[in-house]
Amino acid sequence: MRVVYLICCTLLTAVVGAGEPTSIRKFAEVAHTRVVWVQDHGTANSDILAIGQRLKLMGFDSEDGNGERVVLGELRNYAKPLLTPDGQRVVFSDQPSQKFYVVNWDGSGKKLLGDGLAVDVWRDPADGEDWVYAAKRVGKPENVTYRNLRRVKLSDPKISQKVWDQTDVGCDNFQLSADGTRAGGEFPWPNGGVADLKKKTWQKLETGCWSSIAPDNSGVSWVFDGPHRNLQFHRPDEAEGWKVNVNSAPEINGAEVFHPRWSNHVRFFGMTGPYSVQGKVNVISGGGPQVEVYLGRFSPDFKTVEAWYQVTANDRGDFYPDVWLAGGERHVVDLRGLKNAPVAVAAGTWPVATEGLLFAWNNSAQTNQIPDRPGQPGRACQIQLHGRAVPGRFHDLRFLGGTGTLENLDAELLAAAKSKKSLTVEMLVTPASATSPLAAFCEIGPLDRPYVQLLQQNDMLFRRTKSAAGVTVKEWKTAAPVVVTLTVTPEKSLVYVDGRVLSESQGSLDLGMWTSAEIRLGSVAWRGSVEAVTVYERGLSAEEVERQAAAARLRIPKRKSIVQTRVTAKCIERSTIPPPAQILPYRRALAVHEFEVQKIVADPKSTKKAAAATLKVKDRILVARWVILDGQVLPEAAAPKVGESAEVALELVDEHPELKSERQILDVAELDLPLYYDVREPVNSP
Numbered sequence: 001m002r003v004v005y006l007i008c009c010t011l012l013t014a015v016v017g018a019g020e021p022t023s024i025r026k027f028a029e030v031a032h033t034r035v036v037w038v039q040d041h042g043t044a045n046s047d048i049l050a051i052g053q054r055l056k057l058m059g060f061d062s063e064d065g066n067g068e069r070v071v072l073g074e075l076r077n078y079a080k081p082l083l084t085p086d087g088q089r090v091v092f093s094d095q096p097s098q099k100f101y102v103v104n105w106d107g108s109g110k111k112l113l114g115d116g117l118a119v120d121v122w123r124d125p126a127d128g129e130d131w132v133y134a135a136k137r138v139g140k141p142e143n144v145t146y147r148n149l150r151r152v153k154l155s156d157p158k159i160s161q162k163v164w165d166q167t168d169v170g171c172d173n174f175q176l177s178a179d180g181t182r183a184g185g186e187f188p189w190p191n192g193g194v195a196d197l198k199k200k201t202w203q204k205l206e207t208g209c210w211s212s213i214a215p216d217n218s219g220v221s222w223v224f225d226g227p228h229r230n231l232q233f234h235r236p237d238e239a240e241g242w243k244v245n246v247n248s249a250p251e252i253n254g255a256e257v258f259h260p261r262w263s264n265h266v267r268f269f270g271m272t273g274p275y276s277v278q279g280k281v282n283v284i285s286g287g288g289p290q291v292e293v294y295l296g297r298f299s300p301d302f303k304t305v306e307a308w309y310q311v312t313a314n315d316r317g318d319f320y321p322d323v324w325l326a327g328g329e330r331h332v333v334d335l336r337g338l339k340n341a342p343v344a345v346a347a348g349t350w351p352v353a354t355e356g357l358l359f360a361w362n363n364s365a366q367t368n369q370i371p372d373r374p375g376q377p378g379r380a381c382q383i384q385l386h387g388r389a390v391p392g393r394f395h396d397l398r399f400l401g402g403t404g405t406l407e408n409l410d411a412e413l414l415a416a417a418k419s420k421k422s423l424t425v426e427m428l429v430t431p432a433s434a435t436s437p438l439a440a441f442c443e444i445g446p447l448d449r450p451y452v453q454l455l456q457q458n459d460m461l462f463r464r465t466k467s468a469a470g471v472t473v474k475e476w477k478t479a480a481p482v483v484v485t486l487t488v489t490p491e492k493s494l495v496y497v498d499g500r501v502l503s504e505s506q507g508s509l510d511l512g513m514w515t516s517a518e519i520r521l522g523s524v525a526w527r528g529s530v531e532a533v534t535v536y537e538r539g540l541s542a543e544e545v546e547r548q549a550a551a552a553r554l555r556i557p558k559r560k561s562i563v564q565t566r567v568t569a570k571c572i573e574r575s576t577i578p579p580p581a582q583i584l585p586y587r588r589a590l591a592v593h594e595f596e597v598q599k600i601v602a603d604p605k606s607t608k609k610a611a612a613a614t615l616k617v618k619d620r621i622l623v624a625r626w627v628i629l630d631g632q633v634l635p636e637a638a639a640p641k642v643g644e645s646a647e648v649a650l651e652l653v654d655e656h657p658e659l660k661s662e663r664q665i666l667d668v669a670e671l672d673l674p675l676y677y678d679v680r681e682p683v684n685s686p
Contacts, residue, residue, distance in 0.1 A: 045317030046287035184213030192223030265328030399522035416537035499546035
């Protein structure tokens, strides 16, 4: 008999291993428990997305004493198995054929339900009817993006209803609240959040995967982080969430975990791990025979996992668990002062102007979805980063010589510009310094010859067109945010800074002759950050520009500065940087290395005496540095080598919420050292 020891705070509890009914009953607080999952019978045990044909559908019942057992043993595809609300049947999908089925717990009565991938099963509390929610895949079998979410009645699959078409959705997890009005998921990956299915709105909470919502009506939800080690929890009535570590089960040994999914009981969830075999893509893709199914039990305050139970113990890869506990639906999240607040589309009143709005990207923490307009659907507004561009501390876009393109906007903006001869582009811009070469931070038009450029040179702002350049007065201040607005009408074009006109030119910039309206932010030579980006198919009035700028600037006074310490440090141990293909679908990553502080470096710009006091010579620390950007390993990622020294500018990772869901490569031995972020721009030599 295997014995797994759980140390939670100062409490030591023995949890008897898989296959013992009394132990699982103790773990599950006497509740009858069932678990279903897929088991890989291929040679590599690496079908972690369940897209292959050598799988079995497996089950575990706490009451039958049989431990792991086969539900359907024919080797074929079984994807994303789901237990029905009564625990009596299993809904599963066939990825190659894109069809989903239901089967009884004993393996009998298999029945086709419909086309697509089943993502959840929900019981209507009003009449007790069960509904299966399913969506259609976009592209190849390994694609995680699905659309046209609908539901079919389990008792009569011919009855089908559309549920959600506001955005694509991620397939790894989609779960409904008890009343069916909300769902946790990705909209699509990696935008984790909560959707209001009645109002057709959704709220982004984090960048990550395996998003889920509590099975009651509390609205509490989570998003799984990029390092695959923590759940980022959120309650609907508070802006800030909290982190719960979920790779603390004894036999996980700090490795990555996957497939976290809330059960029908608010205190219990399932997951798989440990992932420690390097695959073609990353350690998750490696799967391996060591990957087992675990159950976790949250503490009553949902701040920790207070107990673990290992369901499986075999030499096959076990993936995609779903967990059911008898009577689980009667339990609710009980947190002090919890209010079931409605899902909001975005915080605050920005943008103020909505008429003619084509694009609105607030920051990477927001939903960034504009609502439906007459005759046109809403748009999920995204900015794709290229080259040396990373998320900033305020969820803005930080440009270190890279660019960002506004996605899926070019064609519509071009058509509007040609027909109406008008447009407005606006953004909140923070230059990195008042000392800068002439460099563009916004360009509109073809990449090789843009029609319009907005540029910074030192403390001056320029507007350049194919035929002329407009020069403003000195307006930049070091690292001071300003709202820059370009409006174009058939009569004239204007540039505003913080709502005030700084440049005016006659004419409409020949919009009717444009062949492209692509908008790019940043450039190879520009350093700074951008947020609060809007695009309109009309020229805003001077009053609208002023109100819009005031709304965007409301966020600035709320931002606090943080302690930064510059040190010279020697590299003690490095994490191994994998080829970019091994972190897909992520395209950027930080590596965490161990350093020893050798010298505190005075920062001539800092007057804070406390900055140097946070670290001392001989301190051992972990430092996270960007090593992969836009799918490419940075040339400077190899430095410093073990034994070499480098100067680093350090801020605590906990002060950088934008990093929570970024891919972090961490394979050094000392995992408990303080973790810092090197905020310096990557350079080729230490």
